[in-house]
Amino acid sequence: MPPRGVIFDLDGVIVDSSMFHFGAWQHWARKIGIIEEVDEAWFREHHGKRNDAIITATLGPLPATELEAHAMRKERHFRELARGRLAPLPGVAALVAALQRDGWLLAIGTSTPRENLELVLDALPFGDAFAAAACGDEVPHGKPAPDVFLRAAELLELPPERCVVVEDAPSGVAAAHSGGFACLAVATTRPRELLSEAELLLDSLEGATSGAVAGLLR
Template identity: 40%
Template sequence: MSLRPRGVVFDLDGTLVSNMALHAEAFRVFVERHGLPPLDAGLRGRLDGKRNTDIFPILFARTLSSEEQRRFADEKQSVYRELSRGRLRPLPGLERLLAALERREIPVVVATSAPTENVPHTLSELGLEGRLTRVVQSDSVPRGKPYPDVFLAAAALIGVAPEQCLAFEDAPAGIRAARAARMTCVAVTTSFSLAQFEAHDARPDAAVADFEAFLAGPGAWLQAD
């Protein structure tokens, strides 16, 4: 395990920003519109961190056509963007962490299951659209999280071996994907407790509440002279 990486990979939703409650609200609106069962904690654990192409067949408990997939995804994401507009803030400590990584010339990349339209929306709302310019989306790789594909592609994009990367994730599927990619991984507990991660067979190398906690603990070396 190395918490002194040559590259850093960030998940987006729930990691750079604590916005999973807004996604949950968007899904609540969606399932009510379609008369689907409400989302409980167990179902959330199966969905968080996954691609829409994996999520909607689970919600509807059937195979969906590509047209249905597109229509349902567009509907849900439109609700999310409307709910989140003007309400997103970076997770505490993110600015300090990014500045420390920049000083040490450690490259960063975002590896996310977020749909294409949501990525620029979220980064813009956070004021990071000109700063986090390297992004790999799960839809661009063969398999989504918990498979390692998106993390392997992210490491390749910044030219760093996966085992020399540190990944930040908030969801069990993401932690499992990062570990499968042989990355050191830190769980950000905005959405799940450490016990919940372990219950989903997701075992991070460290867990922190936010990036302030990371910089005060396992990442303190980043601010040393």
């Protein structure tokens, strides 16, 4: 059988770090005096996007150095909040193990910076299962552009049509499809109706099987 791959998003798919991201964004907003803007609706609107897109949408265009400083401040506080408090979401460990047994190649494609990814993988008992990882700050365009998934597939040495993307955000589903990937969506952080474009939509990864993933390949 030709090689097959699964590319997992990170936040909301492998771990639920949303409370720590929200806390970090609120800390950032409080520091710069815009805390009233950064509420739960704001957070839902920007979930799954890269920091540069979120900050620009909130503050307007900024010089690259200033944009990077804002992003670094937010992510530094995120890591302070999340360290030692992350756990895999239900069903993830079992699905990863099943995919490994069936010979799938596994990767991560995430909007999160590399330092955050390493923090999460170090906290997981199956963190070494992933043969490759692509992060949002390492590609030209963030989701809903497909760059991060295309890079992950490239690292696995597989074409998009031999990979399935696992996502929890509408921007991620759109990114998968624009890159030519099939998508399994999990409604862990967003309502099901916002993820209805995915080829397979589940409430969580509990009970998800390697066979169900294989059925999504074209």
